[in-house]
Amino acid sequence: MEILRVExxxxxxxxxxxxxxxxxxxxxxxxxxIVGENGAGKSTLMKIIAGELEPDSGxxxxxxxxxQFHSPLDAINSGIALIHQxxxxxxxxxxxxxxxxxxxxxxxxLGIDFIDRKAMKKEAQxxxxxxxxENIPVNSKIKDLSVANKQLxxxxxxxxxxxxxxxxxEPTAALTxxxxxxLFSILTNLKSNGVTIIFISHRLEEIFQIADSVTxxxxxxxxxxxxxxxxxxxxxxxxMIGKSMSNRFPPKPSKKIGDKFFEVRNISSDAFKGINFSxxxxxxxxxxxxxxxxxxQVGESIYGLRKFDGEIYFEGKKINIxxxxxxxxxxxxxxxxxxxxxxxVLQLSVKENHSLPNLDLFSKLGFVSTSTEKKSVKDTIAYLxxxxxxxxxxxxxxxxxxxxxxxxxxxxxxxxxxLILDEPTRGIDVGAKFEIYKFIxxxxxxxxxIILISSELAEVLNLSDRILVMSEGRITGELDxxxxxxxxxxxxxxxxxxx
Amino acid sequence: MTxxxxxxxxxxxxxxxxxxxxxxxxxxxxxFFTPSNFILIxxxxxxxxxxxxxxxxVILTAGIxxxxxxxxxxxxxxxxGTIVATGNLFxxxxxxxxxxxxxxxxxxxxVAFAKVPAFIATLATMSAITxxxxxxxxxxxIWNLPSSFDFIGQGNLADIPFSIILMALAFVAAWIxxxxxxxxxxxxxxxxNIKASRAAGIKISAVLVSVYAISGLLSAIGGIVLASRLxxxxxxxxxxxxxxxxxxxxxxxxxLFGGEGWVVGTIIGGYIIAVLNNGMTIMNISAYYQEVVxxxxxxxxxxxxxxxxxxxxx
Numbered sequence: 001m002e003i004l005r006v007e008x009x010x011x012x013x014x015x016x017x018x019x020x021x022x023x024x025x026x027x028x029x030x031x032x033x034i035v036g037e038n039g040a041g042k043s044t045l046m047k048i049i050a051g052e053l054e055p056d057s058g059x060x061x062x063x064x065x066x067x068q069f070h071s072p073l074d075a076i077n078s079g080i081a082l083i084h085q086x087x088x089x090x091x092x093x094x095x096x097x098x099x100x101x102x103x104x105x106x107x108x109x110l111g112i113d114f115i116d117r118k119a120m121k122k123e124a125q126x127x128x129x130x131x132x133x134e135n136i137p138v139n140s141k142i143k144d145l146s147v148a149n150k151q152l153x154x155x156x157x158x159x160x161x162x163x164x165x166x167x168x169x170e171p172t173a174a175l176t177x178x179x180x181x182x183l184f185s186i187l188t189n190l191k192s193n194g195v196t197i198i199f200i201s202h203r204l205e206e207i208f209q210i211a212d213s214v215t216x217x218x219x220x221x222x223x224x225x226x227x228x229x230x231x232x233x234x235x236x237x238x239x240m241i242g243k244s245m246s247n248r249f250p251p252k253p254s255k256k257i258g259d260k261f262f263e264v265r266n267i268s269s270d271a272f273k274g275i276n277f278s279x280x281x282x283x284x285x286x287x288x289x290x291x292x293x294x295x296x297q298v299g300e301s302i303y304g305l306r307k308f309d310g311e312i313y314f315e316g317k318k319i320n321i322x323x324x325x326x327x328x329x330x331x332x333x334x335x336x337x338x339x340x341x342x343x344x345v346l347q348l349s350v351k352e353n354h355s356l357p358n359l360d361l362f363s364k365l366g367f368v369s370t371s372t373e374k375k376s377v378k379d380t381i382a383y384l385x386x387x388x389x390x391x392x393x394x395x396x397x398x399x400x401x402x403x404x405x406x407x408x409x410x411x412x413x414x415x416x417x418x419l420i421l422d423e424p425t426r427g428i429d430v431g432a433k434f435e436i437y438k439f440i441x442x443x444x445x446x447x448x449x450i451i452l453i454s455s456e457l458a459e460v461l462n463l464s465d466r467i468l469v470m471s472e473g474r475i476t477g478e479l480d481x482x483x484x485x486x487x488x489x490x491x492x493x494x495x496x497x498x499x
Numbered sequence: 500m501t502x503x504x505x506x507x508x509x510x511x512x513x514x515x516x517x518x519x520x521x522x523x524x525x526x527x528x529x530x531f532f533t534p535s536n537f538i539l540i541x542x543x544x545x546x547x548x549x550x551x552x553x554x555x556x557v558i559l560t561a562g563i564x565x566x567x568x569x570x571x572x573x574x575x576x577x578x579x580g581t582i583v584a585t586g587n588l589f590x591x592x593x594x595x596x597x598x599x600x601x602x603x604x605x606x607x608x609x610v611a612f613a614k615v616p617a618f619i620a621t622l623a624t625m626s627a628i629t630x631x632x633x634x635x636x637x638x639x640x641i642w643n644l645p646s647s648f649d650f651i652g653q654g655n656l657a658d659i660p661f662s663i664i665l666m667a668l669a670f671v672a673a674w675i676x677x678x679x680x681x682x683x684x685x686x687x688x689x690x691x692n693i694k695a696s697r698a699a700g701i702k703i704s705a706v707l708v709s710v711y712a713i714s715g716l717l718s719a720i721g722g723i724v725l726a727s728r729l730x731x732x733x734x735x736x737x738x739x740x741x742x743x744x745x746x747x748x749x750x751x752x753x754x755l756f757g758g759e760g761w762v763v764g765t766i767i768g769g770y771i772i773a774v775l776n777n778g779m780t781i782m783n784i785s786a787y788y789q790e791v792v793x794x795x796x797x798x799x800x801x802x803x804x805x806x807x808x809x810x811x812x813x
Contacts, residue, residue, distance in 0.1 A: 305698060325700040334698065342698045345691035347758050356688055357699035359681040366680045410699075 002064075003028035003196050004049070004080075004165060009058035011044055018044050020220045022058070026165070031187060031197045033207040033228075036217035037240055037456065042200050045217070046167050049198075050082035051075030081158035082167040087150050089157075091143035096124035098142055099157045127160045132189045148179035152186070159195070166190065167198045172206060173292055184210050202290055203494060204233050218242050237487055241458060249462045250438045255445040257282045257465065262332075262418050262449055264302065267310030271297035272473040275310070279418065279449040284440065286452045286464030286481070290493050294473035295453045296337050299420045302451075303327045303334035305342075314418075328357060331417035335407050335424055337453070343407040346396040350388050351377045353395050353406050358413045380409035385435060401432025408439065419443060422453040437463060457486040471495050512752055512767050515800055519771060523778035530781050538660065544773030545666040546571075546721045546728075548766060550740055551747035552673045553717030555765045556710040558748050559677075560690040561757025562610060562617035564714045565741050566602065569628035571722030572737025574599045576632050578723050579641040579648070579732035588647050596719045602628060603715015607708030625741070632734050641732040652727030662724045669717060674762045686710060690757025743772055746797050752804065771796070 004026040011019040019041045026032050036042050047053040049060065051069030060067050062078055069075045072082070089098045097104075097120070105120045106113040124138045133152045142150060151171060158166055172180045187197055187210065201207055207214055208228060216223040216239040223239045258281030267275045272294035279285050287295045301308040304324045312319055314330055321327050327334070336342035344353050354377045355362055362373040377391045386405040388398065395403055404424065411419065421440065425433040440463060444450050454460045460467055460481075467479040469492035477492040524532040550567045557564040578595030582588055602624065609620040654661045677683040688696045689706045697703055721740070726732040750768030753760030775796060779789045 303698070323700075324698050325702075328700045336698065341692075342694050345688050345695055345758065347691050348687060352684060352687070355684065356696070356701070359684055363681045366682060368679060368681055368684065 001028045002026070003062070005061040006045075006049065007059045007061070009045070009048060009055045009060075011041075011048060011053065011055050018220050019048075019055070022217075022220075022222050024215060024222060024225065026196060026198060027213070028196055029191055029194055030212040031191055031199060031210055033211035033214040034198060034200045034217065035202070035204070035207065035214060035236060035240060040217040040240070041220040042217055043169060046082060046169060046198065046200065049075070050080055050167055052082065076161055076163070079162060079164035080167065081161065081163040081165070083151070083154050083158060083169065083171065085169050085173060087154050089142045089150060089153060092141060094139055094141055095136055095145070095153050095156075096120050096138040098153060099124045099127065099138075099160050101157070103161075124156070124160070127156050131156070131159055131193065132186055146179075148175050148182065151175070151183070155186070155190075159190075163195070165196045165198065167200075169200045170202065170291075171199070172201065172203060180206070204236060204490070205494060207236075208233065216240055234487060237490065241486055248434070248458070250434060250441060253441045253445050255282050255441075258447060261315050263313040264298075265311040265313065267298070267301065267308050267312070269297060269301060269306060269308040271306075272301075272470070275475060277468055277475070279451065281447045281449055282444050283466065284444050284450045284452055284464050286454065286460035286467040287470060288454060288457065288460045288467055288489050288493060289470035291455055293470040293493065295470045296422055298470075299334060299422045299451060299453050300336070302418075303332065303420060305334070328414070331415065332420070333411040333414070333416050333418070334420045335404075335411070335422060337422040337426065339403055339407050344395050344403060347394060349392045349394055350381070350386075350398070350406055351391040354380060354391075354410050354413075357410055361413060376413055380412055381405075383412070384409050384439065399428075399432075401428035401436075404428055404432070404436065408436070416443070416448050418449045418451065420451045420453065423455065424452070425454075425456065425459065457489050460489065461486060469493050511804055512750060512764055512771070512800070515750075515803075516767050516771050516774065519774050519778070519796075523774065523781070527778070527781050531778055536777065536781075538663070540770070540773050540777045541663045541666070542660045543777060544769045545660075545662040546725050547740065547743045547747060547772060548666050548769035549669055549717050549721035549724065550744040551751075551765050551769050552669050552762070553714035553721075554741075554744040555673070555748045555751070555753055555760060555762065556677075556686065556713045557617070558690075558745075558753050558755060559686050559757055559760050560707060560710050561693075561755075562707070562710070563621065563745070563755070564606060564711060565618065565621040566606060566625040566628055567714060567718040567721075567744050568737035568740030568742075569625040569632070570599050570602050570715055570718040570737070571725060571740055572733075572735060573602070573628050573632040573635070574719040574722035575726030575732040575736055576636050576641060576734060579644055579726050580635065582645065582648055583641060583643055586645070588645065591648070592723065595723050596716065599715045599719020599722065600712050601715070603712040603718070604708060606715070607711030610711065611704040611707035629735075629738070632737075636732070636734040638734055640734065644726075644730060644732075648727055649730060650727070652724045652729075662728070665720060665724065669720065670762065670766055677762055682706075682709075687758055690759075692758070746793075747772055750797060750800050771800070 002025050006022060006024045009019055009022040022045060034042050044053065048055050051072045051074045054070065067078055090101065100120050105116045105123065107116045121138050128134055128136055133156055136149050136152055142153065171183060175183060190197065199211065211228050213225060213227050214231065214236065215225040216236060218240060260278045260280050262279040264275060264277050275298055287298065289295045297306060300306050302312065302321065304321045304327045312321055319330055340346060351373065355373055359368060362369055362376065374391065381388060384405045386402050386409065388402065395406055425436055440450060452460060452463060461484065464481050467481055467484065467489065468475050469477050469479065469489055471493050476495040479488055530536065550571060554564055554567055574595040577598050578591040581594040582591035606621055606624055609615050610617050650661060652662055656664055677686065685701050685706050688701060689703055693703060722737060725736055729736065747768035748765050749755065750771055751761065751764030753764065772793065775793055776789060779792060
């Protein structure tokens with residue numbers, strides 16, 4: 001029996017269409033997996049179902065009746081709860097206080113409502129027991145719990161509001177294998193109690209282990225909904241990726257790959273272990289992996305943003321990198337994964353952001369030479385085809401693609417030798433992506449060594465000269481993109497999850 | 500092109516000051532709206548503006564310096580004490596300014612290296628410095644200052660009060676540093692996004708320590724002007740100045756979250772406070788009520804700025 005149906009849902013953000021006419025039907029009591037590449041529209045669709053976003057058009061039916069959600073509370077009151085990857089728990093409060101946050105049980109005394117902790121604790125324990133989540137101490141503060149227990153608390157919170165549909169956004173991303181097994185047994189238990197579960201995941205094995213049906217999204221379109229036993233993993237992957245990608249990438253330049261000039265020897269930190277690789281001049285080295293595999297941390301460490309053990313050799317010499325300046329002095333630059341957090345000062349102008357690491361080149365005796373600076377900004381903007389109203393435009397008001405070009409551009413001034421590009425095309429439109437790919441090719445043709453960190457498989461496969469795949473903080477294999485497939489990368493990217 | 504919120508932040512405050520001036524000019528054309536009264540207002544605002552300029556450097560980095568008034572008080576006492584003890588004016592000035600910079604550096608080191616939040620760090624040093632001043636002076640004012648010392652706060656240079664000249668010099672220096680130098684850019688960047696600044700190779704701790712040192716320096720100059728104007732160093736002379744300094748900076752449109760602000764705005768913010776004090780005094784409004792009105796005006800100005808921002812953004 002159908003519990004939830006969405007019809008012709010459309011949603012766009014500042015002119016970019018994110019969901020194009022989605023029709024989806026969810027059966028009561030099933031575990032329905034949603035899969036798709038980054039940017040496919042999974043999270044947006046879930047947020048619409050959970051009332052966090054309103055669709056531009058389209059309808060949602062719950063138990064056959066049309067519903068309109070204007071806030072998450074509307075959805076919760078209708079029995080739909082969304083559990084985010086980032087939890088919405090108050091770390092300083094206890095498990096039971098969080099479960100009843102905003103709905104505290106009280107008892108009246110002399111006309112005053114006093115909080116009834118005893119009843120809350122008892123009720124919390126009941127909820128946990130009913131769904132087989134018994135080993136969470138209700139008196140513990142959230143901040144003292146493991147990620148897995150935080151997640152279970154979040155689930156208990158949702159269930160205590162009588163949620164009939166539980167939406168989970170990549171619930172296993174931060175869990176160990178054993179915790180994942182535990183979560184799955186609880187989810188199975190919930191299903192037998194009549195709860196419907198919608199489950200976003202990147203891990204296809206998991207889906208085959210637990211889901212009843214699967215929906216594949218790609219670029220905002222619903223490609224297919226299948227019963228899990230009538231589809232293979234290969235079929236899902238090919239539906240996720242799509243076939244027509246011949247013109248998403250510029251033609252490969254003919255270039256000469258030079259000598260090994262950069263080498264990372266046995267570097268380790270809390271996020272990765274025993275990483276070894278070398279880079280040649282003009283080479284594009286892809287480092288692929290799922291979210292949380294440690295490739296971002298490797299990039300940030302080489303740039304001096306994180307502490308690590310191990311050695312880095314550059315142009316034949318051992319170099320010591322403990323802060324970004326050390327990397328910058330050697331011509332090693334990072335274009336970070338999160339440009340708002342690490343790449344830009346949002347309230348400053350294009351010019352000021354461009355100059356941030358380059359003021360030494362533009363100033364004499366500490367005074368900034370505005371003419372040199374202006375010329376440099378204008379040249380860079382023209383070269384990268386960055387669309388700005390003026391060089392004094394505040395970067396916060398630029399599109400994602402143009403913001404990324406500002407981040408890329410600031411390093412061009414310093415003639416890079418190694419460029420670490422972490423998810424260089426995340427959240428930007430297809431046109432700008434193409435231009436950034438062209439830029440990557442041009443730089444590598446000039447002899448710049450490029451480390452391309454990306455979870456977008458097509459990107460890694462098409463651009464790289466060589467691919468390393470990471471899983472759980474380790475390199476699990478090296479691939480030659482000439483004769484490797486996305487399935488090969490995925491296989492290596494989930495390897496080592498069992499250990 | 501849309502109007503940026505920078506426009507509202509920058510120019511809204513100018514209209515605010517103009518409005519207040521017009522109001523008092525209509526209420527009191529004969530006393531308020533005269534050249535000599537404007538010189539008086541400038542003189543009255545000079546100490547607060549000196550402190551506010553220093554405070555602005557700190558607030559631009561998303562910090563706050565609550566100790567500016569306390570430093571001004573201690574510096575006045577140390578300078579006066581040294582002059583009385585040695586009879587040497589310059590020794591006194593150097594000692595005072597040295598003490599101001601030293602306490603500024605201490606603030607900066609606590610914030611940058613011990614990672615104590617600026618509010619707590621400078622609240623603590625404010626209390627400690629106030630205590631040190633009372634210990635140093637034994638709670639008594641320091642009298643018998645030479646007339647050469649009076650010149651700083653009371654004298655004129657080519658018919659312009661010397662304290663106004665000092666304020667103008669500090670303004671020009673602050674403007675050049677913030678608008679024209681590499682260091683100034685780094686201050687805005689650190690306040691705007693400390694992580695991105697670090698990733699761009701900026702030495703964060705150097706920037707943080709130095710802005711508190713600058714605040715200490717300007718507080719010291721303000722403290723010397725204050726002691727000189729009063730003709731004595733009162734142990735509690737600086738108390739409360741930190742609030743007016745912060746008010747001037749915020750009225751001037753500098754964001755308490757850092758990274759946004761304009762030196763001219765801080766000057767205008769300082770003038771708004773001074774014009775209000777002066778105008779209400781001329782209108783014979785009791786000092787008690789003046790404080791209430793000042794509070795309401797600050798609240799109104801800040802609310803208008805944030806509503807204006809919202810309006811223009813939509």
